[in-house]
Amino acid sequence: MTANATKPADAPSAAEIxxxxxxxxxxxxxxxxxxxxxxxxxxxRSKTANFPGSTVEARIGVIPRRDITFEIVDxxxxxxLNLDRPESSFCKQFLSGEYxxxxxxxxxxxxxDATNLSRNLLLVSQAIQxxxxxxxxxxxxxxxxxxxxxxxTDKLSEVIGCPVVPxxxxxxxxxxxxxxxxxxPILSSAALPNPTDVQExxxxxxxxxxxxxxGDDAVGSANDSVTDRLDAAFTHPVLGIVVFAAIMTGxxxxxxxxxxxxxxxIELTFAHxxxxxxxxxxxxxxxxxxxxxxxxxxxxxxxxxPQIVLLFFMLSVLEDTGYLARAAFVMDKxxxxxxxxxxxxxxxxxxxxxxxxxxxSTRLIPGHNDRLATIFVAPFLSCSARVPVYVxxxxxxxxxxxxxxxxxxxxxxxxxxLAALVTSLVFRRTILRGPSTPMILELPTYKLPSIxxxxxxxxxxxxxxxxxxxxxxxxxxxxLWWMGEYPRVDAPPEVATMRAEAxxxxxxxxxxxxQLLVQADEVEAQNAKAKxxxxxxxxxxxxxxxxxxxxxxxxxGVLSSLLAREVFVSxxxxxxxxxxxxxxxxxxxxxxxxxxxxxxxxxxTATSASLLVYYVLAMQCLPTLAVTRRETGxxxxxxxxxxxxxxxxxxxxxxxxxxxxxxxxx
Amino acid sequence: xAITETRPAAVPVPLSTLPRGASAxxxxxxxxxxxxxxxxxxxxxxxCKVRVCRRGNPLIVQVASTRLGLSSAMAAHIxxxxxxxxx
Ligand SMILES: Nc1nc2c(ncn2[C@@H]2O[C@H](COP(=O)(O)OP(=O)(O)OP(=O)(O)O)[C@@H](O)[C@H]2O)c(=O)[nH]1
Ligand SMILES: [Mg+2]
Numbered sequence: 016m017t018a019n020a021t022k023p024a025d026a027p028s029a030a031e032i033x034x035x036x037x038x039x040x041x042x043x044x045x046x047x048x049x050x051x052x053x054x055x056x057x058x059x060r061s062k063t064a065n066f067p068g069s070t071v072e073a074r075i076g077v078i079p080r081r082d083i084t085f086e087i088v089d090x091x092x093x094x095x096l097n098l099d100r101p102e103s104s105f106c107k108q109f110l111s112g113e114y115x116x117x118x119x120x121x122x123x124x125x126x127x128d129a130t131n132l133s134r135n136l137l138l139v140s141q142a143i144q145x146x147x148x149x150x151x152x153x154x155x156x157x158x159x160x161x162x163x164x165x166x167x168t169d170k171l172s173e174v175i176g177c178p179v180v181p182x183x184x185x186x187x188x189x190x191x192x193x194x195x196x197x198x199x200p201i202l203s204s205a206a207l208p209n210p211t212d213v214q215e216x217x218x219x220x221x222x223x224x225x226x227x228x229x230g231d232d233a234v235g236s237a238n239d240s241v242t243d244r245l246d247a248a249f250t251h252p253v254l255g256i257v258v259f260a261a262i263m264t265g266x267x268x269x270x271x272x273x274x275x276x277x278x279x280x281i282e283l284t285f286a287h288x289x290x291x292x293x294x295x296x297x298x299x300x301x302x303x304x305x306x307x308x309x310x311x312x313x314x315x316x317x318x319x320x321p322q323i324v325l326l327f328f329m330l331s332v333l334e335d336t337g338y339l340a341r342a343a344f345v346m347d348k349x350x351x352x353x354x355x356x357x358x359x360x361x362x363x364x365x366x367x368x369x370x371x372x373x374x375x376s377t378r379l380i381p382g383h384n385d386r387l388a389t390i391f392v393a394p395f396l397s398c399s400a401r402v403p404v405y406v407x408x409x410x411x412x413x414x415x416x417x418x419x420x421x422x423x424x425x426x427x428x429x430x431x432x433l434a435a436l437v438t439s440l441v442f443r444r445t446i447l448r449g450p451s452t453p454m455i456l457e458l459p460t461y462k463l464p465s466i467x468x469x470x471x472x473x474x475x476x477x478x479x480x481x482x483x484x485x486x487x488x489x490x491x492x493x494x495l496w497w498m499g500e501y502p503r504v505d506a507p508p509e510v511a512t513m514r515a516e517a518x519x520x521x522x523x524x525x526x527x528x529x530q531l532l533v534q535a536d537e538v539e540a541q542n543a544k545a546k547x548x549x550x551x552x553x554x555x556x557x558x559x560x561x562x563x564x565x566x567x568x569x570x571x572g573v574l575s576s577l578l579a580r581e582v583f584v585s586x587x588x589x590x591x592x593x594x595x596x597x598x599x600x601x602x603x604x605x606x607x608x609x610x611x612x613x614x615x616x617x618x619x620t621a622t623s624a625s626l627l628v629y630y631v632l633a634m635q636c637l638p639t640l641a642v643t644r645r646e647t648g649x650x651x652x653x654x655x656x657x658x659x660x661x662x663x664x665x666x667x668x669x670x671x672x673x674x675x676x677x678x679x680x681x
Numbered sequence: 682x683a684i685t686e687t688r689p690a691a692v693p694v695p696l697s698t699l700p701r702g703a704s705a706x707x708x709x710x711x712x713x714x715x716x717x718x719x720x721x722x723x724x725x726x727x728x729c730k731v732r733v734c735r736r737g738n739p740l741i742v743q744v745a746s747t748r749l750g751l752s753s754a755m756a757a758h759i760x761x762x763x764x765x766x767x768x
Contacts, residue, residue: 094722131746134724213718217726242748243734250735250750344750347739357739357750453752454739455716457723460746 038086038118039197040110042142043126044135045092046459048154050074052126052184053089054471056194063475064088074475078194085197088120091378096141097211100381110145122148122200129159129166129181130460132228136220139175141210148200149177152193157183165229174223176205185465245461249341252348259342262333267367270325277321285314300500308496309489311585319369319399319581323480324473326368330361331472335464340456347454353436354443356380357454359389363435366396367428370639372476374646382452388442390646391656392435394639397428400581401630407584408627411607411618423627430631434663495575495582498548506539513538549575563629563665564622564672566611573629578637580630620680625672633664694763696731697740697756704732705761716755723749731761 043049053061057076064075078085090109093102105114112119125142127135132153143149153168172179178196182189208219249255289306296302333339339361347357355363358380366373373393380386397405405427413420443451517531544550545567553571560570568587576583587606609617618626634640634657644653693708709717709727724744725731735741738753751759 094719098718098722100719131724133745134747137722213721214727217721217729239743246734246741246748250741252737340750344739344741347750347752453716453755454750455719455723455752455755456739456750458741458748458750460748 034121035082036084036086037122037197038120039088039122039124040106040120040147041087041089041124041126042106042110042138043092044094044128044131044138045457047092047126047128047135048184049089049092049126051465051468052152052154052182053087054468055184055187055190056085057087059471059474061089061475063479080194083198085194087124088117093138095138095213096145097213101378107145110142110147120147122150122197124197124200125149125151126154126184127151129153129155130162130164132166133217133220133224136223137213137216140207140216140219143175143177143203144207144210146202148202150193150196150200151175151177151179152184153179153181154184156181156188157186163230167227167229171223171227174205174226175207176203177201242461246341246458249338250344255341255345259345262338262342263364266326266329266333269329270322274321274325278318281318281320282314285310285317289314303500304493304496308493311492311496313485313489313492317481319402320477320480322399322402323368324477326365327372327476328469328473330365331469332464332466334361335462335468337459337461340458344454344456344458347456351451353440354447354451355388355392355436355439356382356385356451357456359385362389362393363396366393366398369398369400369480370394370396370636371642372479374639374642377646384443384447384449385451387647387652388439388447390643391442391652391659392439394634394636394643394656394660395431395435395438395632397431397631398636400579400636401427403581403584404630405627407587407606408618408623408630411623412620412627427627427631430628434632438659438663492582495549495586498552499544499550499575499586501547504543504546507542510535510539510542544571562672563625563668564619564676565626566617568609568611568617569622569626573635576635578635580633580635583630583635621672621675624675625668628671629664629668631664632660632667634660691762691765693760695757696733696742696751696759696761697753699733699736699761699763701733701736704730704764706764707731708760708762720759723747725749725759 041049041053053074053076056078060078061074061076064073073091074089076087076089078087088109090106091102093100093106096103096107096110108114109117110120110123123142123145125139127139139151143151151172153166153171156166159166166181168179168181178199178201180189180193180196182193184190208216210216249258289310292310293302293306296305330339333342343357343360346360350357350359359377362373362376362380364373365376370393373396374390377386377389377393380389405424409420409423409427413423513531513535517528517535520528520531545554549571550567552574553567556574557565557567557570560573565573572583572586575586587609607618611617640653640657643656644650647653696705696707699705707725707727707729709721709725721727724747725742729744732743733740734743734748739750740753740756742749742751742756
């Protein structure tokens with residue numbers, strides 16, 4: 016391998032004097048190591064950018080140097096600029112400056128896989144003919160060396176008319192040289208094939224490869240027998256499914272078991288911070304709003320961060336090894352029976368943490384109807400925001416029966432998955448009819464995962480999640496808090512009576528007095544709740560939810576969590592005790608013992624089961640609807656999602672309630 | 682990739698009919714299938730060599746150092762000349 020990149024002598028240099036900020040578009044086939052290179056160059060100095068009006072997400076990073084700052088855009092991997100695919104057309108628009116929401120890049124950095132040069136040259140030749148000066152980074156040279164390939168980069172550079180730098184994004188070899196050459200990208204003036212003619216381009220590539228590549232590049236290299244054996248196991252119709260089930264079980268087990276410690280810590284911290292703020296500020300509306308509105312809202316969301324961090328870390332590691340593509344391959348057969356493509360698998364998997372990143376990752380699904388179906392059903396899968404509701408309901412239903420409770424927990428996940436599959440089946444037979452795109456999936460070579468990449472991906476995803484917690488959820492909580500607190504009403508006369516009684520008893524029976532005071536507070540809070548906007552709405556809407564076995568208090572719980580499910584638990588805590596924090600054990604006990612206005616138990620078995628079914632299926636998440644709208648381009652699909660999911664939830668919850676009642680369970 | 686002399690003058694057969702481990706040479710007609718362009722761009726060009734790594738639906742083929750998972754419906758549309766030497 017030649018150590019240094021060369022620049023053809025007679026080629027014009029596009030950037031003799033570079034501006035102080037120079038913008039590079041990072042382009043290449045999928046899995047050529049663009050993101051790995053991007054991470055090596057930019058590290059955490061990057062952010063995920065959504066490009067409005069496109070279905071594409073890309074990361075933008077900066078590399079500050081002494082005299083110049085490079086700005087790098089990590090574009091999605093694709094197989095050709097002229098293909099009829101969203102990534103391809105976006106990249107083409109982006110390079111040509113037709114894309115209105117981002118400035119035209121100054122140059123293009125093409126990443127090519129040294130172990131698969133003939134295929135990569137197709138995109139290289141198209142990319143350097145886009146009228147932009149270019150640098151080619153020949154990546155994976157460590158792998159190429161191990162396979163005994165030698166690549167003459169001087170020769171390659173001469174043929175294509177651009178500098179070519181051999182690098183390994185994984186080990187960091189050649190990165191300094193790349194940064195040096197990136198100061199002088201070159202607009203190629205070499206004789207290149209017509210970029211729109213794939214056949215001509217591939218003929219050209221096949222002529223070049225023997226000129227530049229020595230060693231074994233033929234079908235059947237040394238690595239193949241290992242890959243073959245692994246593939247045979249991972250894609251085996253029976254063994255493949257077994258391996259898949261084992262890996263997924265391990266994944267979820269790790270998420271749920273490892274996450275409990277940090278989750279407890281977060282809850283504890285927020286409880287302390289709440290107390291601290293509560294004591295610091297004078298009592299009043301601002302104090303209440305900060306502690307019961309803002310802080311409770313943030314705490315209720317941030318609690319799920321450990322699970323999300325773990326999920327994305329492990330998914331990134333699995334993806335990096337090359338296994339996820341095999342899992343998609345195995346699942347293709349199953350998913351296809353229900354009208355979904357194999358590529359839907361990864362989005363559906365990540366929907367178990369949160370539907371929002373899941374819906375965003377459906378961008379990788381090529382077929383339009385396939386993608387719509389996946390977006391539509393993804394929120395059925397049990398996301399981590401449902402977990403607190405499951406915990407509360409299952410705790411009530413199966414107290415002191417850990418095994419049954421565990422089965423019920425799994426049952427909730429299974430119910431969500433079944434609903435997703437059946438819905439997809441129905442939709443693909445009706446409104447989303449049409450052939451599903453047959454599978455073409457590249458199975459990348461197996462590699463050792465890069466922990467660095469996984470950490471950076473996790474960091475990035477967590478920031479997106481926290482931003483949501485910091486904006487949408489806080490806003491919802493403030494509004495809810497306000498509607499629950501206002502209008503302020505006077506306490507009912509019995510409260511004054513109880514307090515007076517307590518004062519009299521204070522000396523003789525201090526314990527009874529204290530109890531009376533607590534009771535008085537509860538009655539006052541309940542009265543305030545009932546007369547508040549939320550309470551009034553609850554009473555008005557009560558008849559709607561009566562068939563499901565809910566009284567006005569539960570109706571308020573359901574309505575208040577319309578925008579975010581996790582709010583249900585804290586709303587119930589506020590309603591039944593007049594105190595925040597549903598996670599507190601004592602408070603939870605009081606929720607369990609809460610009464611209806613007629614004196615009956617609030618959470619009967621039938622009601623709890625009905626609530627559980629309702630929360631598995633209902634679309635109770637405004638941010639998801641917003642993302643569906645953005646990804647499908649219309650409110651139509653978001654609206655349909657809301658009506659369909661909540662409708663299904665309503666009907667099945669009602670069924671659950673009545674079946675239980677008829678069979679003698681109250 | 683150079684075209685090897687193993688290419689027999691036989692009639693082409695669909696890729697989906699090849700046994701596991703068989704090698705063959707692809708013979709693309711333009712617009713042979715809806716995703717012809719994509720297949721080309723992924724490296725499965727006219728006259729390229731393929732090897733069947735796994736049969737069935739979906740199947741796995743190797744083109745140069747790229748492994749592709751293909752549905753058998755799609756593979757049924759791809760015509761290949763099987764290598765006599767590899768069978
Ligand atoms: N051995 C080796 N592996 C590498 C190198 N660069 C990247 N990889 C690995 O190649 C795989 C793909 O890397 P990514 O950076 O995700 O590729 P990408 O081009 O961003 O892929 P897409 O975003 O899917 O287009 C990962 O498993 C990396 O760890 C390298 O120089 N050497
Ligand atoms: Mg990438």
